[in-house]
Amino acid sequence: MSTAVARILDCLRSDAALQGKDIANIVGVSPPTVSRWSSGKANPDVRTQTMIADLRFVVERLGDFYTPAETRLWLHAPHAMLAGARAIDLVREGRTAEVLAVIDGIDAGAFS
Numbered sequence: 001m002s003t004a005v006a007r008i009l010d011c012l013r014s015d016a017a018l019q020g021k022d023i024a025n026i027v028g029v030s031p032p033t034v035s036r037w038s039s040g041k042a043n044p045d046v047r048t049q050t051m052i053a054d055l056r057f058v059v060e061r062l063g064d065f066y067t068p069a070e071t072r073l074w075l076h077a078p079h080a081m082l083a084g085a086r087a088i089d090l091v092r093e094g095r096t097a098e099v100l101a102v103i104d105g106i107d108a109g110a111f112s
Helices: 004-016 020-027 031-039 046-062 068-076 087-092 096-108
Strands: none
Touching: 004 020, 004 031, 004 046, 004 068, 020 031, 020 046, 020 087, 046 068, 046 087, 046 096, 068 087, 087 096
16 A cells, blocks of 8 residues: 555655655665655654655645746755755755745746
């Protein structure tokens, strides 16, 4: 049976071209741990579940503008709009609102 976390991980793979190792690096665990979550053999703690859910929300918003491969690159690249930080690092630090503010700016046409 597929868990909610497993379904979110599947979305991250399909909608952002993220691999298990990418997700592992973002949330600070090993790739085999992500594999266990994907198979439903284990579940992350609540903090990590929140981080994964935040990442999915960011990916869903980016999907309005970018292909999965472009989304993956956007997440991993440093951005001037984020003071040189990478979106994945801000999500990891619990600063998802800052990333979403930039995406809202893209949506509003503030950034080209």
